[in-house]
Amino acid sequence: MIFQHKLIESLNRGKENIAIEYKDSKVSYAELLTDANRITKQLIDDDIPHGTSIGIILDDRADLIKAIIGIANARCVFVPIDRSWPLNRLEAIKENLRLDHVIISGNVPEAFVSLSNVYLVEDLIGRFSPEEATPLIYPDFEEEDSLYIYFTSGSTGIPKAIVGKNASLTQFLTWEAAEFNIDSSCKVSQLISPYFDAFLRDIFLPLSTGGVLCVPPDNEDFFTAEKMIHWLEQSEVSLIHCVPSVFRLIKDYKALTADRLKQLKYILLSGEKIIPEELKNWYETFKDRIQLCNFYGTTETTLIRAFYRIKPADVSKNRIPIGKPIADTNLLVTNKDFKPCNVLISGELYIISDFLTKGYINAPELTTEKFILINSGPFEGKKAFRTGDKARMLTDGNYELLGREDRQVKLRGIRIELDEIENVLTQSGLVKNAVVIKWTRPDESTDENTGSLNQESIIAFVIANETSEKDSNLESGIRNYLNDNLPAYMVPADILLMTAFSLLGNGKIDYKKLSETYESSHKSVIVAPENEIECDLLAIWSEILGSSEISTEDNFHKIGGNSLSIMKLIAKIYARFKVRFPLSDLFKMLTIRSQAAYIMSAIRNDLFEIKKAPEKEAYYLSAAQERLYFLYELNKQSTAYNLPVVFEITDNADADRIKQTFKTLVSRHKVLMSQFIANEDGIQQRINPEFAFSLEKISSTQIKEGIDSFIKPFDLNKGPIFRAAHLTAENRNFIVFDIHHIVCDGLSQVNIFSDFLDMYVGNSLKPLSLDYTDYSEWEKSFSASAEYSLQKSYWMNMFSGTVPQLELPLSESLEDNTDESGDQINFEIESSVVKGLYAGNGDAGINSFSALYSVFFLFMNQLTGQDDLVIGTMSSGRLQQGLEPLVGMFARTLPVRYQVDAKQSFHELLKSVSKVLVEVQAHQMYDLADILIEVNKNKAVSDTKLFDVMFVYQNFDKGRLELKDTGFAYYEFENKTTKYPLSLVVSESNDVFKCRMEYASRYFSVTDIENLIAHFKKLAIAISENPDRELIDLVGDAEQSPEYIANDISFNI
Template sequence: CGSHHLTYKQLHDRSNQLAHILKDQGVKKETLVPICIEKGIALLVGILGILKAGGVYVPIDPEYPADRINYMIEDSVASLVIAGNQSKNKLTNAGSFEILELDESLGVLNGQSIENLDGVKSNQLAYVIYTSGSTGKPKGAGVFHRSIVNLLLWYVKEFSIKEQDNVIIISSHAFDLTQKNLLGPLLVGATVVMPDMNYYDTQIITKCIREKAVTIINCAPHAFYPLVEDAIDLNDLDTLRLVILGGEPIHLQRLENWIWGDGYDCEIVNSYGPTECTDIASFYRMNNPKDYLNKLIPMGHPNDNVQLFVLDKSEHLLPIGLMGEIYIGGDGVGSGYLRDERLTRLKFIPDPFSKEPGSRLYKTGDLGRWMPDGNIEYLGRMDDQVKIRGYRIELGEIENLLHQHEQIHQAVVLAKDDSDGNKRLVGYLVSEESLDKEEIISYLRERVPSYMIPALWVLMESFPLTPNGKVDKKALPDKDLSTLSAKDFIAPRNEIEENIAVIWRNLLHIERIGIYDSFFELGGHSLLAMRVVSAIRKEFDMDLEIKDLFQYSTINDLSKYVEIQLSVYTEESNSSEYDLLNI
């Protein structure tokens, strides 16, 4: 789980030292400070240091493409950026801002004052998180101190988080749900555990859960499923007492083996809420998840000081059972979008149900209805926003980027379900010339995270239109997601290649995979990659790291690597046997 540790006293002193440095460099009330740093103690010191200086932290995942990272920094008009010794290499516009390098040693803080600074006020911004934007660029959503404090106080009270709890962080620190898990445990003296891993790795995570006796985990469902499905020993999860899942619908059937296990004694919680409203707006506790294996899991009811409304198109309250748009009010409602007053006015409207001056409602774009028991049932989206593995994606952002490509005349991106119920992105393109799929993917990879790159591409002569001249998305061909391969098909040539191909086919749900097809271009991602690695470890009884799959991403390359590793293992085994016989 990593070798770096920090006591509360050290965290207090180190974050104060950083705050003094930030103050000296001009950070004051509501100064935006991007923090692009790898997960670790430096990240936590950095966030607290920014808050103590009165600033607003802007968490940026260093795994994002450099183009996206630099856009966020530019959009935040930052004069100072906190970066790690690796992530600083992605800051290509470094001449326009100062870089404060902060690594795990925290050496840059030595000699600074540890005295407390002046406090902040509840109506100040605490952080800005960037989410996918339909205009082609991500948009920054601001959250107030009063909002995050309200969430944290509810969080530790509702789930009885105590000093004895150990909370593991496996999500990106740029993800909204991560904030309460970084900060909430600090209110009660609990321990924050951050696994030391470059990629999502179920073995590292489960080992960390076991060795650190982790009691609480909060992540997207698709980040939790592999911990159960690929577990060597489900007893590794026995210390968990609380699993909070959010960001997408939960399919409890995928956790059935764990839930019915002898050592299972855990509560699962369904949480709901957008970034614009401080992560969680409603929750539903399942004390006995067995009862929900084949039942719809409600969104639940609002947490403390948060109100939920289901309104019609005229913004009138709807009775129980009728579908409408979900609106959120109360202390969780954020400030709006950074430097986008038009969109803020559109999505954040005056609250007609509140007597509080200046109170607002947030229009979520989500559809739902009240149930007789006082919970809300989620019924989908009103627009093109989708969730892929818990990440919120505006399809329009991808479409706008594709339209900027000089060879693409028209572009539409849709989310389609594969045979396992997982959503995958499909890109439909119109071009007057032949397109190179790999070049299009490379173009997007420089601009958006991997989860925003379509797995399948469909080239068309023209798009079907509705009577009013708009693209008829429902009439676009429903391509078979089991035939994603775009390269000339070359079948596996030997037993190792065939065994790897079978693993890929089972996990990617693709029937026809050639030896030169890239796992990631076929729709593979870090979560699926870990499942591939686990399956190969079992199939060939060998050690394989997730980084190996990133390096050898085709069956041709991976099979050669596996063959070399197996031969080395055989030679070492023979040598050991020979030595033993001669003792």
């Protein structure tokens, strides 16, 4: 009998009997048929061609089953799809199936919004009356009709689509019902995910025999032993299909006794290996009252093709057999020449049957390779499926599996192609080679109370490529890529970074050795804390690094720390212990144990603790603010210190809501209400509570013109120093906000818009513990401390003697700096080049920042012909706990002086520069203005600056500006002002370093800067290829006079 006829007959026969129990409700056979018919009728009315694939994206299990039956009865093909699959996977499925129809409830996944027919299941079920939907004239079904499509892991990275047919599913259901005497009294559990073909066993065995399908609640914690057993008993389930992992939850439950599960007759296991020894306790409890069976089959062969009734005596066997073939099926074990193996001789297992699936969609070569036509012997003319499993036939006629011939495994009943995971890994651009294995814990025990068990895991071993091997965040980057491109069940549980893979004598990967390597690393001893200080440090490290698997002897950098997180570590250590770690010292103490020893011996000092300042009429300025106010007084019409940001409105935004969000933002960051006043204590800042925020409206024909018109000089004395506008230009809408540098730095810009986004979408924000004025008041008191004086000596030593002035080869003097007009050119440097600059150099403080800074020093040495150089850089200045989320001017400008020695190698230069950078940051609290004052003492003519060239490395967390689903998109525009004649700004982004050369237009032409960039990149590449060459070989004779930039500098590379 054809599948649909068999099913419709059963549904009609059931009438008002219960078909499905789900969510405390019951669906009768009559209701199930009526609702399915409604779906069928709509598909027929819409002239959907027979054999059309129709996707199903439904979370409600009853609706899902109705849709499956409705599609099948329309002579179409049902395709269950999980809405949580990654977008890339959904796109691949849509393209492969040429999917154009879907039945759905709720939001439509992005991959399917463009389909011709998107049916809402609620509309389909409610569209026709029962009289209109029943009786229904069905199409003429055929045995060979395609019925369903399910997906298995594909070695190419694209899921393999397998299409089943009517005859094969009918044959299996008929066999299973007969073999286990299934009738209308049966109650079958539905424990298997709808997105795997075994789901069809669950639903159609009871529905084709008049029984009841029992669907468990949707609770995430259902799969715990106590809740599952309670539900099985309450539902009076008589038959379970499940994987051994789920069965273990039941059998290992501590409170399981012989009087439990009274209605249960069968547990039919499939998908994973059953361990005989673990059945011992089960049989001691239940004897043979509940029949256990081992099922074996593949999606390609239509559910199950072999089975074995497990007996109590089997607990003493080494393996549980897969048994003998079901009806209309044969098993064949062959050698590599496709010759049948004798009894007990292992070979590759083939399944022979007329009731296989149709094969893989749009993959004829793979179908031909796996579905083989036998051309001789007793099975001549039959089709056989090549399973890839290693097996043998036992003397009693049962078959036994011995492992996999290929790279396909099963994990918790789900078939996974390890090659697919490996291909996705190598496609990530982060690794050059990858090997993935299924690893089994050798000595895992089960929790007696919960019955939870995780014996098997997917483990990935990767060799990083040159561009990412030094990346401290490599593992998280790989994991993020896998999460975006693989279903959750295929993402490896652990990722191990390797330098090479062990090989066998024949040159193949030694998988056993890899497994042993992982087992060894997995069992590595984690040295526990020995005292309270170490416990507290462990908690701090865990919070910063996002991991609890930390040993007190682990190196902070080697387990994920970086330059940004080490600053957080300094702040959190001080907040907890009131002990200040100089950065240079911390680089020497990168373990919890060494840090704890330092803390125990250090003198606690609350000098660096910032406390809430009492409310006052006005507050002291920070040193950075004083410097910026001085520059403001020099040129009040300047916009060089305006920090504008633009975001495009990509969705229908609520103008009133935007305005209110900005008001709330200003209330959170009171420094935005500042104005600067003169009193007896000099220039101070006052928080103006009368600040009235307004969202200006601007219309312009050109976007740039509109932005430029909004950027105007601020009046720091009157305020406000924070403005925002709604700009309409070129039929697009933008939000522009502009803020003066005196109350804002780069990280503050991130904080402002991150907070704005959170507030706009309704997220709650953690209250701020400090305000910027608390910091500025603290800094004023700190500047009078002995510690501040101690920092002074470091800078005076650096700038003793004659301070060099950079002699850029320009056509006019740098002394007149009132013209702030500038421009910029963007370029990129490959990560592989930057990593090559410090490859193999693991000294403290050596990283991408110090490597590029060193190249820039060398570049300026070549450009100017000077050995003694001063190049400025920036530091966040946020050393204390509580400053990171604030808005304010914390950034510190640091002058770095270094003398290049042409006889050094680049590696030697890098070590020296890195050491200087660590020291400079350790002494960053001594302000640049005070350095200038001290340098200018006893000089007839004072210098107003120490450098004309800046190097800025931006490494703050840009992920906080994630704009998805907010209706805003960051809009890049070029600000045509500059603070220095020449600046190089660098930030790391994926596989490249994004660079921006900013320059003063009066000194440089576009051609000049293009030549500079070309030669900077050329120098970096040359060093990266051989960092041990002497500098003189890279840059030529240091005594040679430099050529003018516009004439194209000649580098000796």
